[in-house]
Amino acid sequence: MDNRHHTQPATSVKMEVEIAGMKMKNPMLTASGTFGFGEEFADFIDLEKLGGFIVKGTTLEPREGNPYPRMAETPSGMLNAVGLQNKGVDHFVNEIYPRLKRLNTNVLVNVSGAKIDDYVAVAERLAPLAAIPAIEVNISCPNVKQGGMAFGTTTDGAAAVTEAIRKVWPRTLIVKLSPNVTSISDIAMAVEDAGADSVSLINTIMGMAIDVERRRPCLSTITGGLSGAAVRPVAVRMVWQVAKAVDIPVIGLGGISSGRDVIEFMLAGARAVQIGTANFIDPQVTVKAIDWMEQWCSRHGVTDINEIVGEI
Amino acid sequence: MGKKNIFDALLISSRDLSERYSMLTLRLPDSIGEMEVLPGQFVEIRVTDSPSTYLRRPISICDYDAAERMMTLLIRRAGEGTEHLCNLPIGAKVDILGPLGNGFTLPAAGTxxxxxxxxxxxxxxxxxxxxxxxxxxxxxxxxxxxxxxxxxxxxxxxxxxxxxxxxxxxxxxxxxxxxxxxxxxxxxxxxxxxxxxxxxxxxxxxxxxxxxxxxxxLENLMACGLGACLCCVEPTLKGNLRACVEGPVFDTSQLLWEL
Missing domain, CATH: 3.40.50.80 (Nucleotide-binding domain of ferredoxin-NADP reductase (FNR) module)
Incomplete structure (x- = not known):
């Protein structure tokens, strides 16, 4: 590996942030479904430099996901319709967790389900894993027929899932919100009231692309989730709105591709952030962004990154 | 499988083989050290200065000379991204991720x-x-x-x-x-x-x-090339496998093709 991402160490800027008891060495997380189990990126970055990473959406039973094609490139972004392909929570507990548990960073698990009982069952299996400080509950996947986004698009549905998981999950509980709603602030307030410690947003925006030569949809599922730089202004707006509406910490994501973008989300109200699709383009983007943020802080006389959260 | 690298290679020749195909020869930087390439592996190339190209482009490794640190790629002008790669000037830096994927089986002598x-x-x-x-x-x-x-x-x-x-x-x-x-x-x-x-x-x-x-x-549509996004999967006897990690080379006896 070359050393391009190593830059001059910044003067002592406090980069640590905390999400409801989960201490992070910096605000940088990676988004579920874009970072595998972390190991896929270990050749390119030191995983322990991250504030943490969130492993692929995990369900109670193994899922094969949607048929191919599952991806289409779009202007400054991509559509995906992976459909939560994963080997199930037991595979994570037995095969993956033992390899990750000694890492000196936060390993979070994204939890999905078709019905509330499934979410609860997954959270129950993860609860004994002491090295998992937080789960992120996915009530916003646009790519599964049942559940997923169905819970995330009504205040009652979102609250019901949150309340049920809150009873069995003892540590930090993050709920990942869908942007495919009329008022994301209403959903955020509903999950806050139901016991969520934090909200992360945004999941992908429902989109669609058509191959005009073949006169067919580009995705097997016709519609899919849009991610990448294209969604960033939408995400910044929603983070700003939600941060004004709730008292719990907000984790911002959606098109973040650089340190500059992280600062933008933090100014809008995010306490921490996630980088997703940009990992596909530059697997070192996370550590480069952290370096850039430290330099930005030095340049702006910011001694503690927490100072800038919600400045706007 | 060897270590995956990310590096800037130097474009030292670019030759049109036909109207649609070009052959690019790249010199790899010394910084990556010894790099093993298996026949059938590919690289993901970042196309810069092409606004409509967001994701990297997966390209098969055509030839590789470890001693000379030279890699050859064949590129078909299939869209704006590959068109841009074929038109890169000599001396351009090319951002490469790889080598990725598995490779073909190398059979025994005499076969x-x-x-x-x-x-x-x-x-x-x-x-x-x-x-x-x-x-x-x-x-x-x-x-x-x-x-x-x-x-x-x-x-x-x-x-x-x-x-x-x-x-x-x-x-x-x-x-x-x-x-x-x-x-x-x-x-x-x-x-x-x-x-x-x-x-x-x-x-x-x-x-x-x-x-x-x-x-x-297989040339399944691919995003990350690293096994993270699960976009390029192929149905197999063992379920949906990633063309970028478990592939791109598959034994047909493992696939669900009707033969």
């Missing part, structure tokens, strides 16, 4: 192998053919294209083994599809193929009929 490529699919067969020849494998090549103009690197392939050709219009070799070439009527110890899916299915059926084991290199 026979047929390497069948269609269009841009001939790319990985160059390094594969060279390695097989070095290993003492008796190599036969089958090259297919629409016309004689698009039969790529014919002289280079002739240096590796016997070459059979199929063109749709009959302008070189046998007229018709590669999958119908008479060279497929006998058994080989291994058939390796890369090209458009209908061609590979046709080749795999012939291989199946003659009792030849067959490996195919």
């Amino acid at each position: 026979s192998a047929l390497l069948a490529g269609g269009g841009i699919g001939v790319a990985p067969l160059m390094l594969l053919g060279k390695r097989m020849r070095q290993a003492g494998v008796n190599v036969t090549l089958l090259l297919g294209a629409r016309t004689a103009d698009e039969i790529l690197l014919l002289d280079e392939f002739k240096a590796i083994g016997n070459v059979a050709v199929s063109t749709d219009d009959g302008s070189l070799g046998e007229k018709g599809y590669a999958a119908d070439n008479s060279v497929l009527n006998r058994r080989y110890d291994l058939v390796c193929t890369c090209g458009p899916k209908p061609m590979m299915v046709g080749i795999a059926r012939k291989a199946h009929a003659t009792g030849s084991p067959c490996e195919v290199s």
Whole structure:
């Protein structure tokens, strides 16, 4: 590996942030479904430099996901319709967790389900894993027929899932919100009231692309989730709105591709952030962004990154 | 599988092989150290200065000389991203991620192998053919294209083994599809193929009929190339597997193709 991402160490800027008891060495997380189990990126970055990473959406039973094609490139972004392909929570507990548990960073698990009982069952299996400080509950996947986004698009549905998981999950509980709603602030307030410690947003925006030569949809599922730089202004707006509406910490994501973008989300109200699709383009983007943020802080006389959260 | 790298390579030559195909030769930086490449592996190239190209482009490694630190890539002008790569000036820096994926099986000395490529699919067969020849494998090549103009690197392939050709219009070799070439009527110890899916299915059926084991290199649409996004999956006997990690090379006996 070359050393391009190593830059001059910044003067002592406090980069640590905390999400409801989960201490992070910096605000940088990676988004579920874009970072595998972390190991896929270990050749390119030191995983322990991250504030943490969130492993692929995990369900109670193994899922094969949607048929191919599952991806289409779009202007400054991509559509995906992976459909939560994963080997199930037991595979994570037995095969993956033992390899990750000694890492000196936060390993979070994204939890999905078709019905509330499934979410609860997954959270129950993860609860004994002491090295998992937080789960992120996915009530916003646009790519599964049942559940997923169905819970995330009504205040009652979102609250019901949150309340049920809150009873069995003892540590930090993050709920990942869908942007495919009329008022994301209403959903955020509903999950806050139901016991969520934090909200992360945004999941992908429902989109669609058509191959005009073949006169067919580009995705097997016709519609899919849009991610990448294209969604960033939408995400910044929603983070700003939600941060004004709730008292719990907000984790911002959606098109973040650089340190500059992280600062933008933090100014809008995010306490921490996630980088997703940009990992596909530059697997070192996370550590480069952290370096850039430290330099930005030095340049702006910011001694503690927490100072800038919600400045706007 | 070896370590994956990310590096800037230097474009030292770019040659148009036909209207649609170019061959790029890149010098790799010393900083990456020893880098092993398996025939059939690919790289993901970041296309900069092309606003409509967001994701990296997966490109098969056509040839690799570890001692000289040279890598050769064949690129088809398929869209704006690849068009941009074909038009890069000599001396340009090219952001490369790789090598990625698995590779073809290298059979034992004295065995026979047929390497069948269609269009841009001939790319990985160059390094594969060279390695097989070095290993003492008796190599036969089958090259297919629409016309004689698009039969790529014919002289280079002739240096590796016997070459059979199929063109749709009959302008070189046998007229018709590669999958119908008479060279497929006998058994080989291994058939390796890369090209458009209908061609590979046709080749795999012939291989199946003659009792030849067959490996195919899939060109499934891909985003990350690292096994993280799960976009490029192929249905197999073991479920949906990632073409970028468990592939791009699969034994056809593991796939759900109707042969």
